Structures are given as C-alpha cells and as structure tokens.
Amino acid sequence: MAYNKRLDGRKFDETREIEAKAGVIKKADGSGYFRIGKTSAYAAVYGPKELFPKSMQDPKTGVLRCNYNMMPFSGAGERVRPGPSRRSKEISMVTKTALLPVVDLTDYPNAVVDVFIELPQTDAGSRCAGICAASIALADAGIRMKDVVTAVSCGIVDKQVVIDLDYAEEAYEGGDVADIPVAMIPSTEEITLLQMDGNISRENLKKALEMVKEPLKKIAEIQRKALKDKYK
Amino acid sequence: MGKLLVNDKDIVVPGEIIAEGMDFLPSTGTYRHKDNILADKVGLLSVDGKVLKTIALSGKYLPSRNDTVIGRVIDILMSGWRIDINSAYTAVLPLQEASFDYIQKGADLSKFFALDDYVVGKIIRVTSQNLVDFTMKGPGLRKLYGGRIISVSPTKVPRIIGKQGSMVSMIKDTTGCKITVGQNGLIWIEGEPEQEVITVNTIRKIEREAHKNGLTEEIKSYLDKNKIEIKNKEFKKETKEEKPKEERTKKEDDESQGEQ
Known part of the structure; x- marks a missing residue:
C-alpha cells in the first residue's frame, strides 16, 4: 500500500496551519509564539544581561543560551517527565547552533542572552516550532540578527516525500519513515540545522531538501508579519 | 538603478530587503548582502538621502558616554560604589566622582550612598569591553529621595x-x-x-x-x-x-x- 494520500488530507508539500505572534510575554525583553498544527511553542528572551559564573563569559562577544522544554502535559496522553532530559538538552544545543549564525552579539561582550522555549502542546515538529518562536522572540528583543531563522521538517512516509510530518505520520507503520528537521536562513538559503530520524535514499533526501525550501520561505514571511503586526 | 522597496517610516524586520542596487548605503540597523540592503533589527526605517538606517523599537540599554541615567547602588567597593544602570553592564562610581566634598580616607562609604539608594548620575567613560565609569558631579546629579x-x-x-x-x-x-x-x-x-x-x-x-x-x-x-x-x-x-x-x-x- 503506497502512501498516496496524507493521513490528514494535506498536499505533500503543504504545511499544517501556522499562527505566529510577537510580544506575547510582557515581562520578557522579547517573546514569540509559533503554532504549527497542534504543536505550539512560546519563546521568551531575557537580556543581554550580566553572565555569571565569570568563567562562562566571553570577552569577544555575548553568549547565547537556549533552553528547550516540553511541558509535562504537552505529549499525547503520556506525561512528560519534568526537568532536563537527554533529549531536551540535545534540542537546546541544536537550537542554539541553529540560531547562532544569524545572531550578532559582538556589541555585548561578557554578557548573555537567554532564550527559553516552552511547549504547551506537541504533535511532532517541536524543535522546528521552537526555533521559529525563538527567532521571533530574539528579533522582538531588539537583538541584531541578519535574518529570522525559519524551520520545518521534511522527510518520507513510505517512499513519498512530504513536508511537515505530524505525529501520526512519524508513527506510520506501513513503510519506511524519515523525519528531517531543517532550519534555514531564508535570505542566503544556508541550512543551520539538519537532523534525521529514520532511513532515506540519497535521491529522496535531495528531493526533500529541494521541496522544503518554498515552505520555509513562506514561514519566514509569517514570522516577519508577526513582528510587524505587533506595532499595528 | 537602485530601487527602494520600503517606504520611509515603515517598520522593517530582520532579513527584510529594504533596497536593491548599489545606490543606497547601509547604516545602523541595516547591512548589505550582495546587491541588496537588508534590515538586521526591528525598527522604523529612516531614509536620509542615500543612507538607510533604522530607529530601534526595542532593546536593552547600552551605556554610552555623557548619558544621564538613573541607577541603584548595588555594592560598596573598596573606594567607590557599584551602580546598577538597568543594562547588561554595571557602572562604577569612584570615590573622587562621588561628591564635591572631600571624603576622608577610610570613611564609611555607606554614609554617602547606601545599598539600594537611587541616584541620578552621568556616564563619563565606557570602554570597549563596556566597563562603565559614573559620576555624581554635575548639575542636576543627585541622590533621589521619595517619589x-x-x-x-x-x-x-x-x-x-x-x-x-x-x-x-x-x-x-x-x-x-x-x-x-x-x-x-x-x-x-x-x-x-x-x-x-x-x-x-x-x-x-x-x-x-x-x-x-x-x-x-x-x-x-x-x-x-x-x-x-x-x-x-x-x-x-x-x-x-x-x-x-x-x-x-x-x-x-x-x-x-x-x-x-
């Protein structure tokens, strides 16, 4: 049985419904909200501020710290154990490396910018939603960045290349599934995050990475619109 | 021929292309990528002849010289005070900048400025690493009471x-x-x-x-x-x-x- 029609009826290159907002957390220096389908992420940015312990300071540039966290009730029924886990630490790290190429903190030596990403509800694609929310929040905080980082997943479900897999597709049992989160700088088309879970052929990988570019640029427009709408 | 894609006083966001071609020059809040000028901060675009810059709409305070700021005393040092100036960096108020009066060696510094006092002061120096020197000598610079x-x-x-x-x-x-x-x-x-x-x-x-x-x-x-x-x-x-x-x-x- 080939995967001719997606489980939720989307086109193969269609993302789930997207909603984005800036300035959702009043006390934070910058904040963003990003929802794609049933996955939603809040990001709050604090700083630049003093960094302690001193040994963590960098006299050449400011430091970016990211923290990714899924709320205990965010999964599909199963309680997510609170606190840092191997998985959340890894995602925090890749989020940081995905954002660093655009963020310029050289004006803030020895200081730190903290990014907190919280997910109240997840249905696959949470790290991508987190990165999108975080770049909205960083821009909202007035931090210099050459572009917003935009992210979405691509991959295959039973030999069919698709964009933005949801949880039902990730758990599809009729054939091979590969889930590839991709983050990109839209203006230069540089990829800042590329991970994979599953198996995919070389041809399909190329096809998927080609196909993901258009949706990524659309998401970037949504992110930019969210930042502008704050001042309407 | 260069073309401006955004109107003056419009809000621009990071990565947005503001102008095409080499006729315009990037300034604060904008940068050049190949033939285009893009924004690198959220702000209001300001077109000044050929120069494109943005006026920031958000962001923390970055200390700069001759700014009059309100600060809070957060620590008392060997010969001076450390002042929180609502920024990523703290300022130091040295003894000789604290008052026009002579302060005796070994005097109790908390008599002049105690912890948690608020002061109006002026920034006199900022280094490349954003170390900040502060002064209380000048017109209008004072300790704040009440309010x-x-x-x-x-x-x-x-x-x-x-x-x-x-x-x-x-x-x-x-x-x-x-x-x-x-x-x-x-x-x-x-x-x-x-x-x-x-x-x-x-x-x-x-x-x-x-x-x-x-x-x-x-x-x-x-x-x-x-x-x-x-x-x-x-x-x-x-x-x-x-x-x-x-x-x-x-x-x-x-x-x-x-x-x-």
Whole structure:
C-alpha cells in the first residue's frame, strides 16, 4: 500500500496551519509564539544581561543560551517527565547552533542572552516550532540578527516525500519513515540545522531538501508579519 | 538603478530587503548582502538621502558616554560604589566622582550612598569591553529621595522627552510632578499621589504608541481629558524651576525630529 494520500488530507508539500505572534510575554525583553498544527511553542528572551559564573563569559562577544522544554502535559496522553532530559538538552544545543549564525552579539561582550522555549502542546515538529518562536522572540528583543531563522521538517512516509510530518505520520507503520528537521536562513538559503530520524535514499533526501525550501520561505514571511503586526 | 522597496517610516524586520542596487548605503540597523540592503533589527526605517538606517523599537540599554541615567547602588567597593544602570553592564562610581566634598580616607562609604539608594548620575567613560565609569558631579546629579521609579523601554526615551523636552514638560505642567528621565529607561516621578498615577499612565501610553505619528497632539488631548487640579501649589512652583535640564537629549532629539 503506497502512501498516496496524507493521513490528514494535506498536499505533500503543504504545511499544517501556522499562527505566529510577537510580544506575547510582557515581562520578557522579547517573546514569540509559533503554532504549527497542534504543536505550539512560546519563546521568551531575557537580556543581554550580566553572565555569571565569570568563567562562562566571553570577552569577544555575548553568549547565547537556549533552553528547550516540553511541558509535562504537552505529549499525547503520556506525561512528560519534568526537568532536563537527554533529549531536551540535545534540542537546546541544536537550537542554539541553529540560531547562532544569524545572531550578532559582538556589541555585548561578557554578557548573555537567554532564550527559553516552552511547549504547551506537541504533535511532532517541536524543535522546528521552537526555533521559529525563538527567532521571533530574539528579533522582538531588539537583538541584531541578519535574518529570522525559519524551520520545518521534511522527510518520507513510505517512499513519498512530504513536508511537515505530524505525529501520526512519524508513527506510520506501513513503510519506511524519515523525519528531517531543517532550519534555514531564508535570505542566503544556508541550512543551520539538519537532523534525521529514520532511513532515506540519497535521491529522496535531495528531493526533500529541494521541496522544503518554498515552505520555509513562506514561514519566514509569517514570522516577519508577526513582528510587524505587533506595532499595528 | 537602485530601487527602494520600503517606504520611509515603515517598520522593517530582520532579513527584510529594504533596497536593491548599489545606490543606497547601509547604516545602523541595516547591512548589505550582495546587491541588496537588508534590515538586521526591528525598527522604523529612516531614509536620509542615500543612507538607510533604522530607529530601534526595542532593546536593552547600552551605556554610552555623557548619558544621564538613573541607577541603584548595588555594592560598596573598596573606594567607590557599584551602580546598577538597568543594562547588561554595571557602572562604577569612584570615590573622587562621588561628591564635591572631600571624603576622608577610610570613611564609611555607606554614609554617602547606601545599598539600594537611587541616584541620578552621568556616564563619563565606557570602554570597549563596556566597563562603565559614573559620576555624581554635575548639575542636576543627585541622590533621589521619595517619589517613585518606573521602567520603560530605553528606545522610547527620546519620545517621552520629546523635542527639546516638549513632551516631558507638558506632563510636568499638567500634573505638577517632578520628573527625571534617565536615558537607560528609568524614570523618577514625584508629586501628589493622584498626579503620579496620571503621569505613569501617560508615560505608559507614550511608550505603547511611540512609533505612531502625531503623538504630541494625542498625548495633549489625553492629558486634557484626564487631568485633575493640582492641590498643592508648592509642587507647581518647584517644577517651573526644575525645567531647564533637557540638553542631554540633543542626540536623540535629532532622531525623533523626523518622526513628528
């Protein structure tokens, strides 16, 4: 049985419904909200501020710290154990490396910018939603960045290349599934995050990475619109 | 031939292409990528001939020389004080900059400035690593007693002050409050309690609508609608004397002038 029609009826290159907002957390220096389908992420940015312990300071540039966290009730029924886990630490790290190429903190030596990403509800694609929310929040905080980082997943479900897999597709049992989160700088088309879970052929990988570019640029427009709408 | 893709005074966001071609020059808040000029901060675009720059709408305070700021004493050092200036960096107030009076060696420094005292001071030096030196010597620089302190976004300070201090003196005249605006976004207000509340609300309104045109008029009608009579004549008199202190905002005034 080939995967001719997606489980939720989307086109193969269609993302789930997207909603984005800036300035959702009043006390934070910058904040963003990003929802794609049933996955939603809040990001709050604090700083630049003093960094302690001193040994963590960098006299050449400011430091970016990211923290990714899924709320205990965010999964599909199963309680997510609170606190840092191997998985959340890894995602925090890749989020940081995905954002660093655009963020310029050289004006803030020895200081730190903290990014907190919280997910109240997840249905696959949470790290991508987190990165999108975080770049909205960083821009909202007035931090210099050459572009917003935009992210979405691509991959295959039973030999069919698709964009933005949801949880039902990730758990599809009729054939091979590969889930590839991709983050990109839209203006230069540089990829800042590329991970994979599953198996995919070389041809399909190329096809998927080609196909993901258009949706990524659309998401970037949504992110930019969210930042502008704050001042309407 | 170069082409401008965004109108003057429009809001631009990071990665947005502002202009094509080599006819324009990038300045603060913008950069060149190949043939295009892109924004690298959220801000209002300001076109000055060929030069494209943005006026920031958010962001923390970055100390710069000659800024008058409001700070809080957070530590007492061997010979000086450490001041929190609502920034990523703290300032140091050295002993010789603290007072015109002679301070004896080994004196108890907390007698001059104790922990948690608020002060109005001036930044005299900022190094490349953003080490900040602070002074209390100068007209209008003093320790603050009473009143209340509110915090606003430092990027909105030029709007709150207005051209040659027009906005802040309008609020002062209507409410009879004493107001000191620090470049770092901390504002000290003292007056009758009801008037203080009106002042705070007005400043919050300015902060929310800082990017809009014709703000002065709107604030004027807002104040007319909400004002209540000043009971204590003392406050009225004092504010008149306090007025001429706005020269510190010259730089920012130039920026905000275009927005009117």
